[in-house]
Every structure is written in C-alpha cells, then in structure tokens.
Amino acid sequence: MEFKEEQKFTQWWLWLILIPIGILPIIGIYKQIIIGEPFGDKPMSNIGLVVFAIFIFSLLGLFILMKLKTTIDTDKIEMIFFPFVKKTTKWTEIKKAEVVNYGFVGGWGIRLWTKYGTVYNIKGNKGLAIELLNGKKYLIGTQKEAEMNEIVKKASGQQRL
Template sequence: MTEGAPLFRETQRFTQPWLWAVLILIAGVAWWGAVQQLYFSVPFGNRPAPDWAMAVITLVFGTLFPLFFAVIHLTVEVRDGGIAYRFFPFHLSFRVIPATDVERLEACTYRPLTEFGGWGIRWGAGGWRAYTTGGDRGVRVYLRNGRKILFGSRDPEGFVAAVRAVQGRRT
C-alpha cells in the first residue's frame, strides 16, 4: 500500500447488544457449571461431563469464544492505491483492491439476513461477497473482473467519495 494518511478509514466491531447478551449468557452457564462441578464437586446436569471435559468446555465457551468476538474487527481504508481491507483475525494483513480495478461503486442499504444470511465474511446470491460486522448500510463495489464485494459501513457516502477522489487523481 502506498505511504501517507488514508482518505477514509473505518474500523468496525461486533457491538450488537443481543450478540453480547448471548455470549455472556453462554459464558456464564459454562463458568457456573465449572464452578459447581470442579470447585463444589456437584455434578452439573443430568449427564455430567467428566471434569477434564468441563474444564475444556469452560475454556472454549467461557473464555475463548467471548475473547474471539472481542478481538474480531473489520478495517477498511481508502488510500492512493485503492481500497485496503482486513477482517482480523481472518486476514492478518491488508488485502488491496487497486482503484483501477473498481468499475463502479455505490452506497446502499442492504438486507444482511436475507441477502447474506447474517454478518461476518459472507457469500450471497449472484456471486457477492460481503464483509460486515453489523447494521444494514454499506458500499457495493463492482470490479472490472466481474467480482462483486459489499463492505459494511457506518459512512458509506464518505467511503464512496474517497474512492472517487482516488480514481479522479488517476485519470
């Protein structure tokens, strides 16, 4: 990616209250079961898991799963070279779409559940790929090679304006 400050930068996280309520509920049940079974020696449930399995369940669902959702984030930048994006921890480095590869783009309102089955890195009908963390606003990017990508955004108009500014510099 070229040097210099980005014209547009947005970092998004999973901040939906309902998601965090579910994660906290699952973690709470895992920890409650672990304390009951491992500390107080009272079997958890009608068919309790062995102690080692309860410890693994607590580690995975009580600690690692919520931690995963706490660190996951989507970063999108528009720089002189084009659009750079990273959906950490799935992408350890930025992926770049050169501005010259963008045929057109548009700010939009989309339906995450019906078009893509939810949020995250998703595939949709018609060959779309989506990178979203929440909400229903974004930018549809049509590439010259036929690929179509949707980026979720809290400021889709600013995103589009930044890409158009970069494309204007190159013509």
C-alpha cells in the same frame, strides 16, 4: 484524500446473548469440579467441562478481537477483517464501486455467495459494493455511508470507473 473506519461488534443484544453463554462453563466448573456436585442431569466429565469452557472463552475472545478496518485512498481500497482476511485492491483493478444498501444477507461477519459476492460486515446494511475487472465481487460494510460515498466518488472519478 483518505477514508478510515474501524468497526467492532458492539451490539448490546449480542453481548446480552454471549455473556450468559460465557458464565455457563464457570458455573459448571465451580459446581462440578470445586464443590464436587454433578452439573446437570447428564454431566460431562471434568475434562470435557474444561475443554468446553476453553472453547466458549475462545469464542468470546474472538468476538472481542474481531474488527473490520477499512482504508481508502487515491491508490487503493484496503479492508482487514481481523483475524481472518486482509484485502488490498487497487483502483485500477476495479470495474465499479458504489455505496449500496445491501439489506439483510443472513447475518453479520463474512457472508459468502451473495449477489454482492463475499460480504464483510459487522453491523448495519450499508456498504461499498466492489466489482473487479476480472468479474469477482465483494462488499465492505460501513457505518459511515455519506463519508464513504463521497470518497468513493472522488477516487472513482479520478480513476474513471
């Protein structure tokens, strides 16, 4: 018995926003540094423009690299929100686990202080809500609601949650 899921930011509208943001520093560098004309009414220094470009490209690279990987088996639930968080929770540490529709929690990524505790999601509004024996809570987003629900029922039944 095992569940595996890997999610990435693949929303077309997100990339429709991010790609033009990535093109902006290229245009600025070309116009200001290569051609020699100031870029905009109040241009940055050349060094400032290069630092801005590095920041923007790093941000785009982060969106390309980010992924949410979930693995569930009879012993544990493992969640990796690369490159930020890795969590492994044994079933014996869990008070309650259920697949829920968590609605909108203010966006995607890592959301703190929600009614589900910390929410780790890439897209959608379905996820595995976990409450630990120590009272802490977190939620892992999923695009495979039915499959996750089935595996959680099997695993939690074996653990008698």
